[in-house]
Each structure stands twice: as structure tokens, then as C-alpha cells.
Amino acid sequence: MITTILTDIEGTTSSIRFVKDVLFPYARERLPAFVVTHADDPDVQHWLHEAAKEAGLVSAGQQELIDLLIEWIDADRKSTALKALQGMIWKDGYASGEYRAHVYPEVAARLGAWHAAGKRLYVYSSGSVPAQKLFFAHTEAGDLGPLFSGYFDTETGPKREAESYRRIAHAIGAAPGEILFLSDIVEELDAAAAAGLHTTQIARPPSTCPSVGTHGCVADFDSVET
Secondary structure (H helix, E strand, O other): OOOEEEEOOEOOOEOHHHHHHHHHHHHHHHHHHHHHHOOOOHHHHHHHHHHHHHOOOOOOOHHHHHHHHHHHHHOOOOOHHHHHHHHHHHHHHHHHOOOOEOOOOOHHHHHHHHHHOOOEEEEEOOOOHHHHHHHHHOEOOEOOHHHOOEEEOOOOOOOOOHHHHHHHHHHHOOOHHHEEEEEOOHHHHHHHHHOOOEEEEEOOOOOOOOOOOOOEEEOOHHHOOO
């Protein structure tokens, strides 16, 4: 019996284009000034230090770190430090109403129905947990945050490694066989299945489900079997 639903964001609940065409450019444009004006912020300095460590830099100046982070944004690097800093910048955009997070048309209603049916809902995304919370608190469909019981990011572990999903199951106190993971990425689904989770691939049009696959596949949340 499925008691818990764990979902990805990009390509699953929401369009990848919103992240790449709105959020990434917003953070890229504002990152240099953000780093300079938050030089005394302990959280910002922590993540800058983590970025330098990830890049193998023994010491790095402010401009060198800015250049590094811009390069990572352009490469869509799955860096926990970068995601944390981007989330801090995105907070200002959400607060000012410059944009609202995209969700596919049926997502809000389906999440609400699962929640009302007693399913526990969690998010697992490469974006930082604070960025995930901001995302779902400021969607085009309103504040979806209250529907979720928790959030996980790459501090838990890489999304393509089975151990990450075992850690999530342990953290939420559910047997792997009670959890359904939703994602558009086959390699993530493979890792979740290896950890014992149920899986469903979301193939949003124009993508299509593979003719042969190891995971159930549907086009939208309304077609997910729980």
C-alpha cells in the first residue's frame, strides 16, 4: 500500500523551462551584487566556502568565486552550494512578485487529493530545501506548501544513487515499499527502484513514454496510480 509520495520538481510537477528561462537568468544577473553586498552574512560565507572547497580551491577571492558560480550556473552544475545561494537570491524575486513558480495544470488539485486521502507528500529535488519551500509557497496555483510533509535535496545524496532513497525512507519513517517516487528521469527512477521504492515515470508532452521500460509511465499526475 502506498502511504507516501515523493516527487521531483523539474519536468515532473513543473516545467523545466521555468527554471532555465526564469529562475536561472534571475540568479545569474543578480549573483555578483548579491555576493558583494552579503559579504558579512554567515550563511552566504558558509556556502561560498563550500563552493570553493568543491572546486578544490585552497583560497579564492570574491571575484574568483563569482566567476566560478556564474560558470556553474551556465553549466547547470548540480552543486549544493550553488543551489543554496541561488535559493537565497530567488527569495527576493518571489517576495517582490516578479514571478510565480510554474506547476502543470492538474498538479495542485492532484496533490490536494492525495493529501486529503491521507498520503504523505515529500519533495526530492536538486534545488536546495529553502528554494523548494519558496517554489511551492509561490506557485501560479497558490501556496502549496501546507500539502507537503518535508523536503530533501542533494545534501541527502545524489539523486541517481540508491542509498539516497534509503536515507529518505529512513528519515520519514516509511518502509521503501510504501513510497512512490515520481520523476521524469529514468536514472533517478532506477536508483529509487533499487532502494525498494515504487516508481512512476512522468513523460510530459512532447515527451512520450518509452515503448519498453522498467517503470510505469504516464503523461500527468491524474494518470498516476497510487
